[in-house]
Amino acid sequence: MHTISYTAMRQNLAKILNENRNGETVCIRQKGKDDLILNPKTEKLTHQEKVKLALSKIEKRHASVIQALADR
Numbered sequence: 001m002h003t004i005s006y007t008a009m010r011q012n013l014a015k016i017l018n019e020n021r022n023g024e025t026v027c028i029r030q031k032g033k034d035d036l037i038l039n040p041k042t043e044k045l046t047h048q049e050k051v052k053l054a055l056s057k058i059e060k061r062h063a064s065v066i067q068a069l070a071d072r
Contacts, residue, residue, distance in 0.1 A: 001024070001025040001026065001027055001037075002024070002026060002027070003026075003027040003028075003029060003035075004016065004026065004027070004028060004029070005028075005029055005030070006028055006029065006030035006031075009026075009028050016038075020038050020039075020040050021040065021041075022040070023040045024040065025037065025038065025039050025040065026038040
């Protein structure tokens with residue numbers, strides 16, 4: 001894995017995307033923001049894995065609402 005700045009990523013986008021497609025993980029840093037990690041795609045997700053991932057995202061986004069409803 002290597003780390004680059006947001007500016008460098010913009011200037012070298014095609015190169016960075018090719019590296020990522022070839023298995024390289026890239027960490028992008030932007031001042032004042034959380035780092036962004038680009039992981040290479042290793043395999044296709046099954047339908048069940050996609051559903052689990054979507055549910056996980058929903059649960060994280062709406063955790064407080066889910067908890068409030070569960071506490072009723």
